[in-house]
Amino acid sequence: xxxxxxxxxxxxxxxxxxxxxxxxxxxxxxxxxxxxxxxxxxxxxxxxxxxxxxxxxxxxxxxxxxxxxxxxxxxxxxxxxxxxxxxxxxxxxxxxxxxxxxxxxxxxxxxxxxxxxxxxxxxxxxxxxxxxxxxxxxxxxxxxxxxxxxxxxxxxxxxxxxxxxxxxxxxxxxxxxxxxxxxxxxxxxxxxxxxxxxxxxxxxxxxxxxxxxxxxxxxxxxxxxxxxxxxxxxxxxxxxxxxxxxxxxxxxxxxxxxxxxxxxxxxxxxxxxxxxxxxxxxxxxxxxxxxxxxxxxxxxxxxxxxxxxxxxxxxxxxxxxxxxxxxxxxxxxxxxxxxxxxxxxxxxxxxxxxxxxxxxxxxxxxxxxxxxxxxxxxxxxxxxxxxxxxxxxxxxxxxxxxxxxxxxxxxxxxxxxxxxxxxxxxxxxxxxxxxxxxxxxxxxxxxxxxxxxxxxxxxxxxxxxxxxxxxxxxxxxxxxxxxxx
Amino acid sequence: xxxxxxxxxxxxxxxxxxxxxxxxxxxxxxxxxxxxxxxxxxxxxxxxxxxxxxxxxxxxxxxxxxxxxxxxxxxxxxxxxxxxxxxxxxxxxxxxxxxxxxxxxxxxxxxxxxxxxxxxxxxxxxxxxxxxxxxxxxxxxxxxxxxxxxxxxxxxxxxxxxxxxxxxxxxxxxxxxxxxxxxxxxxxxxxxxxxxxxxxxxxxxxxxxxxxxxxxxxxxxxxxxxxxxxxxxxxxxxxxxxxxxxxxxxxxxxxxxxxxxxxxxxxxxxxxxxxxxxxxxxxxxxxxxxxxxxxxxxxxxxxxxxxxxxxxxxxxxxxxxxxxxxxxxxxxxxxxxxxxxxxxxxxxxxxxxxxxxxxxxxxxxxxxxxxxxxxxxxxxxxxxxxxxxxxxxxxxxxxxxxxxxxxxxxxxxxxxxxxxxxxxxxxxxxxxxxxxxxxxxxxxxxxxxxxxxxxxxxxxxxxxxxxxxxxxxxxxxxxx
Numbered sequence: 001x002x003x004x005x006x007x008x009x010x011x012x013x014x015x016x017x018x019x020x021x022x023x024x025x026x027x028x029x030x031x032x033x034x035x036x037x038x039x040x041x042x043x044x045x046x047x048x049x050x051x052x053x054x055x056x057x058x059x060x061x062x063x064x065x066x067x068x069x070x071x072x073x074x075x076x077x078x079x080x081x082x083x084x085x086x087x088x089x090x091x092x093x094x095x096x097x098x099x100x101x102x103x104x105x106x107x108x109x110x111x112x113x114x115x116x117x118x119x120x121x122x123x124x125x126x127x128x129x130x131x132x133x134x135x136x137x138x139x140x141x142x143x144x145x146x147x148x149x150x151x152x153x154x155x156x157x158x159x160x161x162x163x164x165x166x167x168x169x170x171x172x173x174x175x176x177x178x179x180x181x182x183x184x185x186x187x188x189x190x191x192x193x194x195x196x197x198x199x200x201x202x203x204x205x206x207x208x209x210x211x212x213x214x215x216x217x218x219x220x221x222x223x224x225x226x227x228x229x230x231x232x233x234x235x236x237x238x239x240x241x242x243x244x245x246x247x248x249x250x251x252x253x254x255x256x257x258x259x260x261x262x263x264x265x266x267x268x269x270x271x272x273x274x275x276x277x278x279x280x281x282x283x284x285x286x287x288x289x290x291x292x293x294x295x296x297x298x299x300x301x302x303x304x305x306x307x308x309x310x311x312x313x314x315x316x317x318x319x320x321x322x323x324x325x326x327x328x329x330x331x332x333x334x335x336x337x338x339x340x341x342x343x344x345x346x347x348x349x350x351x352x353x354x355x356x357x358x359x360x361x362x363x364x365x366x367x368x369x370x371x372x373x374x375x376x377x378x379x380x381x382x383x384x385x386x387x388x389x390x391x392x393x394x395x396x397x398x399x400x401x402x403x404x405x406x407x408x409x410x411x412x413x414x415x416x417x418x419x420x421x422x423x424x425x426x427x428x429x430x431x432x433x434x435x436x437x438x439x440x441x442x443x444x445x446x447x448x449x450x451x452x453x454x455x456x457x458x459x460x461x462x463x464x465x466x467x468x469x470x471x472x473x474x475x476x477x478x479x480x481x482x483x484x485x
Numbered sequence: 486x487x488x489x490x491x492x493x494x495x496x497x498x499x500x501x502x503x504x505x506x507x508x509x510x511x512x513x514x515x516x517x518x519x520x521x522x523x524x525x526x527x528x529x530x531x532x533x534x535x536x537x538x539x540x541x542x543x544x545x546x547x548x549x550x551x552x553x554x555x556x557x558x559x560x561x562x563x564x565x566x567x568x569x570x571x572x573x574x575x576x577x578x579x580x581x582x583x584x585x586x587x588x589x590x591x592x593x594x595x596x597x598x599x600x601x602x603x604x605x606x607x608x609x610x611x612x613x614x615x616x617x618x619x620x621x622x623x624x625x626x627x628x629x630x631x632x633x634x635x636x637x638x639x640x641x642x643x644x645x646x647x648x649x650x651x652x653x654x655x656x657x658x659x660x661x662x663x664x665x666x667x668x669x670x671x672x673x674x675x676x677x678x679x680x681x682x683x684x685x686x687x688x689x690x691x692x693x694x695x696x697x698x699x700x701x702x703x704x705x706x707x708x709x710x711x712x713x714x715x716x717x718x719x720x721x722x723x724x725x726x727x728x729x730x731x732x733x734x735x736x737x738x739x740x741x742x743x744x745x746x747x748x749x750x751x752x753x754x755x756x757x758x759x760x761x762x763x764x765x766x767x768x769x770x771x772x773x774x775x776x777x778x779x780x781x782x783x784x785x786x787x788x789x790x791x792x793x794x795x796x797x798x799x800x801x802x803x804x805x806x807x808x809x810x811x812x813x814x815x816x817x818x819x820x821x822x823x824x825x826x827x828x829x830x831x832x833x834x835x836x837x838x839x840x841x842x843x844x845x846x847x848x849x850x851x852x853x854x855x856x857x858x859x860x861x862x863x864x865x866x867x868x869x870x871x872x873x874x875x876x877x878x879x880x881x882x883x884x885x886x887x888x889x890x891x892x893x894x895x896x897x898x899x900x901x902x903x904x905x906x907x908x909x910x911x912x913x914x915x916x917x918x919x920x921x922x923x924x925x926x927x928x929x930x931x932x933x934x935x936x937x938x939x940x941x942x943x944x945x946x947x948x949x950x951x952x953x954x955x956x957x958x959x960x961x962x963x964x965x
Contacts, residue, residue, distance in 0.1 A: 071533075072532065072533045080532070085532065088532070090531070090532075090533075091526075092526055092531075094533060189533075189535065190533065190534070190535055191533040191534075192533050193532045193533050194532075194533065196763075197763040197764050198763035224537065225535060225537060226535050226537075226764075227535070227536070227537055227538065227764060227765055227766055228764060228766055313760065314760075314763060316567075316758075317565055317567050317577050317758070317760070320567065320569065320575065320576035320577060321530035321531075321532065321574060321575045321576055322532075323569075323571075323576065325571055325574070326529055326530065326531075326574055327531065327532075336571050336627075337569075340569065360758065363567070363758035363760060364756055364758060365756050365758070368758070368760075372760065
C-alpha cells in the first residue's frame with residue numbers, strides 16, 4: 001500500500017504536485033478492493049473499469065472512494081444487498097453521489113451492507129457476511145459494514161454510509177475509524193434506498209475528522225428532489241474546522257456511563273467505560289467542560305423499542321414498492337398477488353420479514369395508538385429532553401456501544417438486558433436529526449472502541465470542531481486496521 | 486319519488502388537469518393517448534425517489550376549498566394510505582386523511598335547480614391526493630399506463646344531504662362548472678377526469694337506512710341511473726319485507742346491464758394503516774397566501790348567469806344552459822362580441838348547436854363551426870341575404886362539409902330572393918297555374934293562402950323572402 005492509507009488532503013497535495021496520478025490511485029484502490037473483498041467480503045461490486053479523473057483545485061478531485069450499495073448509481077448494479085434487487089441497475093444517480101461527481105470524486109466500488117440497512121451486524125446482506133479487518137472472526141457492525149471494513153483496511157480514504165439508527169457510527173467504532181452523519185436534511189436522500197424516511201441520514205466513514213468535513217461539504221446541499229433538504233451553502237465545514245474549543249461544554253448521561261449502574265459488569269465493559277473516562281479527561285485538558293447529567297432511566301430504556309416501532313412501520317411502507325413487477329426479479333404465480341408474494345418471499349431475509357410484520361402490526365388501526373403514536377410521543381419526549389440540555393451544552397458525549405466488535409458466531413458474547421440503552425443510544429441522533437460523529441478513542445485487547453459526540457441540529461461545525469480537537473489529543477487519526485492474532 | 490325517504494352522499498374525484506406537472510413529481514400533467522409518455526421514476530415507484538409537492542396544485546385546492554365555504558388548515562401535510570395494487574407502484578398513495586387536516590373541511594354550497602328553487606349541500610371535506618395509474622385488463626393479461634399515476638386528484642366528500650338523482654346531478658354539474666371556471670380542471674369525464682362514488686340509502690322514518698356504496702361511476706348520467714336503480718332495488722326489497730338483504734356493502738355500476746353489482750362487504754374493508762408522510766415536511770400556510778388565493782377566485786357560474794339575465798335579457802333557462810359549461814359560455818360571449826344579437830346567439834347555441842354537440846358527443850370548443858363562422862351565418866340571415874330556413878340548412882352543411890359558410894352559400898346559389906319584380910313574376914306564375922284554387926280562396930277558403938305561399942317557396946327552392954312573398958301574394962290575389 002503506497003497511497004491509499006493517506007488522507008484526502010495528503011493525496012490531493014501529491015496529485016497537485018504530480019507525485020502520483022489519479023489513474024495510479026484508482027489502480028491501487030481497485031487492487032486493494034480485491035484483497036479486502038477476499039478478506040472481509042466487503043463489496044457487492046468492484047468497478048474494475050474505473051479510471052482516474054481530472055485533478056483540479058478541488059480536494060476530492062481524482063481521489064477514489066466507495067459507495068454503500070443502497071445509493072443509486074446510474075448504470076451500475078445497486079442492490080441494497082438484497083435479493084429483491086439483485087440485478088437492479090438504476091437509470092439515475094443519487095444526488096449525494098452526483099454532487100461528489102461534480103467535485104471530481106471517483107467511485108471504485110459499491111460496498112456490502114445489511115439488507116436495505118435494516119440490520120446492525122453486517123451479516124444479513126445477500127452476498128454474505130462482512131468480516132472485521134481487525135479480527136475476521138468478528139463483525140463490523142452495520143449496516144454500513146462494507147464501507148467500514150474498506151475504509152479501515154485502507155482501500156481509499158472514505159466511503160459513503162447511511163445511518164437510520166447507528167449504521168454509520170457503530171461500524172465506525174468497531175472498525176477504529178470516523179463515522180459522521182450530519183443534521184437531517186443537510187444531504188439529500190434522493191436516490192438512497194429508503195429504510196425509515198424520518199430517521200434515514202446520508203453520511204460518510206473516514207479515517208479523520210477533517211476528511212469527514214471535506215466529504216460532507218461535497219455531498220451536502222439543498223435539492224429540489226428532496227423536500228427535507230435545507231440550504232447549507234453558508235456552512236463550510238472544512239474551511240472553518242478549528243481545534244480551538246476552549247470554553248465549549250459537553251454532557252454525558254450518568255445513567256449510561258457510570259459503572260455503578262451495572263450489576264457484575266464484564267471486564268470489557270469496565271475497560272470501555274474507563275476509556276470513556278480517559279476521553280472525558282482529554283476533553284477537559286483542551287478546555288472543554290464536561291458534566292454528567294441525569295436523565296430518567298425509563299426514558300432511556302424506551303429508546304430501543306421506540307426505534308423499532310417507528311423504523312419498522314416506515315420500512316414496511318417504504319419497501320412495499322419491492323414487488324418484482326416493475327424492477328427486480330419477477331416472481332412466479334397465476335395473478336399479481338401470487339407474483340408479488342413469490343418475489344417478496346424469496347427476496348427478503350427472515351430478519352426483514354420479521355420487521356415488516358412488526359411494522360404492519362404497529363400501524364394497524366387497532367394498534368396504532370398504543371404502539372406507533374406512542375412511539376412518536378416518546379420520540380418527541382427524548383428529543384425535547386436532549387434539546388433542553390443543548391441549551392446548556394454544545395453536545396452530548398457518550399461511548400459507542402458496550403465495547404469492541406462482537407463475534408460473528410455470537411457464542412462468546414454475553415447478552416445483557418441492562419446494557420441495551422448503552423448499546424442503542426446513538427438512535428437519539430436519528431430521533432432528533434442531530435449531527436453526530438464517532439471517532440476512535442482507545443483499544444481493548446487490540447480491538448478499537450469509539451466515542452460519539454452529538455450536537456444540536458444545524459450545529460455541525462461545533463460538533464466537528466470538538467471531535468477534531470479531541471482527535472488531536474489521541475493517536476488514532478488515520479489508523480489502518482492491524483489484524484489481531 | 487316513491488314512498489321512502491332517500492338519502493344520498495357523493496364522493497367526487499376530479500383530476501386537477503391544469504397544473505404543468507404532477508402533484509408529487511416533475512412529469513408533465515397532460516392527457517395523452519400514448520401510454521407511458523408522461524412518467525418519471527417517482528411515478529413508477531423506483532427505489533430512492535421522493536415526493537416533491539406541487540405548490541400550484543395546493544393553490545388550486547385551497548381555492549376550491551374556499552369556494553366550497555370550507556375551513557382551510559393551518560398546516561399542510563400529507564398521509565400515506567398503504568395498500569397493494571399494481572396501479573399504485575409504490576403501493577401506498579400519498580393523500581390526506583380527514584378528519585385529520587386536509588385542504589378543505591366542513592363547508593357547504595348552494596345549488597339552484599332548473600326550476601329556480603335552491604338547496605344546500607354540506608361538504609364534509611375536500612382533500613388532495615395523487616391519482617393511480619390506469620389499467621386495462623385484457624383476456625389473459627393486464628396492461629398499465631402510468632401517465633395518470635401522480636396526477637393531482639381532488640376528492641370532494643359531501644354530507645348525506647341529497648335526496649334525489651336530479652339534485653345529485655345538478656350538484657355535480659355545478660361543481661364541474663366551478664372546476665372549469667377556475668381553470669383547475671377540464672373536468673372531462675370522457676378523459677376519466679371525473680369519477681364518483683355514490684352512497685344511497687332509503688328509510689321510512691327518521692333514522693337512516695342501510696348505506697350502500699356504489700364505486701367508480703364515471704359519468705353523470707351513470708350517477709343518475711345508479712341512484713335511481715339503487716332506490717328501486719332497495720325499495721323493492723323493503724316492499725317485499727326483505728330489507729335485511731340490503732347490507733352495508735360496496736357495489737359497482739355496470740353500464741351494460743344498467744344495474745349495480747356487489748363487489749365486497751364493508752366488513753372486509755382494508756386497513757390502510759395511515760401515517761403522516763415523512764418526506765413532505767409539514768408547513769404553515771400563510772394568511773397572506775390565503776388572501777391572495779381568495780382574491781383571485783374568478784367569476785363563478787351563478788354570477789355569470791345573473792349577468793346574462795340582467796345585461797342581455799336572457800331567460801333564466803337559456804342563461805342557465807349557457808353557464809353550465811365554461812366552454813359554452815365562452816362560445817356565447819365570443820359570438821356576441823362579434824356583433825350578433827345576444828338573444829339570437831343564445832337561441833342558436835341552446836338550440837341548434839347544443840343539439841348537435843349532444844347528438845354527436847363532441848365538445849363545443851371542438852366544433853368546426855366556430856363563433857366566427859356562426860356569425861357569418863347569422864349576419865347573412867339578419868341582413869336578409871338568406872332566409873332562416875336557409876340559415877339552418879347552411880348551419881348543417883358547414884358542419885358536414887367543413888367548409889366556410891360564405892363558400893357554401895356561393896356554391897349552392899344560396900341567397901334570398903327579395904327583389905319585388907322577381908317575386909311578382911313567380912307569384913303570377915303560381916296563380917296562373919292554380920286558377921281553380923283561386924276560386925276556392927275567393928269563396929272563403931282562406932287557408933288556400935298558405936298553399937300559394939308554399940308553391941312559391943317550392944318554385945324558388947325556399948329562397949324567396951317569405952315576408953315579401955306574403956305581401957305580394959296578398960296584393961296579386963286582390964287584383965284577380
